[in-house]
Amino acid sequence: MDSTSEQEDIKKIDAILRNENDYIDEVLYDDFIVCDDSSHEKIYDEDDVDGYNFEIPEIIDIKHIYKYDPLATLIPEEKLFIDSCLDPELQKLLVLNRTRRLHLIKLYKKMKDLLIECKQNIIEKYEVVKTGQSMNLQRAHSKCWRLAAPYFKDKQYFLSPPNRDGLRKKADNEMSAYDFVMLAKWSRADCEKLIASVEFNYNLNRQMAITRQISVLTRNGTTDPHNKQIVELQKQLEHFEANGHELPPLGTDEYVDWHRVSGKFLKDRYSAFECRSFWHTYLHPKVNKDLWSPREDSKLKELVSEYGLRNWTKIAELLGTKRTCLQVCMHYFRDLHKHIKVGSFTEEEDDLLLALIEKYRMGNHIPWANIVIHFKNRTRTQIYQRFVLLIFRIKKIN
Structure with missing residues (x-):
């Protein structure tokens, strides 16, 4: 191959590359510029986003964007030139170069599509905030009892004894809405986020409430800076501004917006009800x-014998050890109830346990509440520990 032919080949390559770059820039990537909403990329305070007046760009339908085939970038002249190249080594390099370039174009397109999808999600969330909607209202959460058993409760909201239809359903192992409830487990990180978000939300709302009170007094003509009510409110405001780490008292929801805690801080992984x-x-x-002490166990048994198995709020209050009614109820039925069976599991119990797990298991999720009801004299802890032991033995044998 003489030098003249080589120079001609090089000139043709340069012309094709220049033409190709113009083609890619003008045809393939112009659409990305339409989606560049950089004018909206200023930093907003998440907790005061309602105060900003920004326009929501038109929602982009990702499904109908960039459906081109990257192979279309090979123009006929380029393909003809590669096929007619006389130098086999140069032809091979050209093909490798084009393959690599097409691969990079695909990756570029994929990255841009992901960025656009990310912006789409951000736009949708800002739209929800702007319109005052609550994102978690669209999320199913653990209120299925309203659908599964909305009627036939006593005045304390306990279920009535099952009627003939209820007994028939139980005998036929008919599934109910409770069988489909899958609650997310709280991780340590989520617990820390919940504490921090409640603390922040509570202190912010307290400060805003105090500021509004001062504004109302000022608008009503109370302009005296030494007014006792204004002075007291200003002291409270200074206290919360300087010590913004207070938590709301136990048992109160005042100054805590659970919908905001759920949607803003926990990204709707848990509903406001669950939080x-x-x-x-x-x-x-x-x-x-803390672990339950023998003294607590003894007093709890006495209170249960006096107040029965229903008034757990009263029992927790009289116990006086800062236990919640749910803690008291669960501890009694799991560890103190007289019908709890102690000792080793029988072979029949092991077979039943494995059969129930096979029946109710949903992937990696095991609904232990559905399994426990089949063991009248065993606690949930006993059943779980027995299952772990059985799995260990099975793995050891295999």
Whole structure:
């Protein structure tokens, strides 16, 4: 191959590459510029986003964007040139170069599509905030009892004894809405986020409430800076601004917006109902989470014998050890009830346990509540520990 032919080949390559770059920039990537809403990329305060007046760009339908085939970038002249190249080594390099370039174009497109989808999600969330909607209202959460058993409760909201239809359903092993409830487990990180979000939300709302009170007094003509009411409110405001780490008292929801806690801080992994329930029944720092003492067990048995198995709120209050009614109820039925059986599991119990797990298991999720009801004299802890032991033995044998 003489030098003249090589120079001609090089000139053709340069012309094709220049033409190709113009083609890619003008045809393939112009659409990305339409989606560049950089004018909206200013930083907003998440907790005061309603105060900003920004326009929501038109929602982008990702499904109908960039359906081109990257192979279309090979123009006929380029393909003809590669096929007519006289130098086999150069032809091979050209093919490898084009393959690599097409691969990079695909990756570029994929990355841009992901960025657009990410912006789409952000736009949708801002739209929800702007219109005052609550994202978690669209999320199913653990209120299925309203659908599964909305009627036939006594005045304390306990279920009535099963009628003939209820007994028939139980005998036929008919499934109910309770069988499909899968509650998310709270991780340590989520617990820390919930505490921090409740603390922040509570202190912010307290400060806003005090500021509104001062504004109302000022608008009503109370301009005297030495007015006792204004002075007291200003002291409270300074206190919360300087010490913004207070938590709401146990048992109160005042100044806590659970919908905001759920949607803004926990990204709707848990509903407002679940956040509130978990906070009041377990996570609040004032709730006693220590191991139960023999003295507590003895007093709890006495209170249960006096008040029965229903008035757990009263029992928890009289117990006086900062236990919630849910803690008291669960501890009694799990560890203190007279019908609890102690000792080793029988072979029949092991077979039943494995059969029930095979029946109710949903992937990696085991609904232990559905399994426990089949063991009238065993606690949930006993059943779980027995299952772990059986799995260990099975793995050891295999």
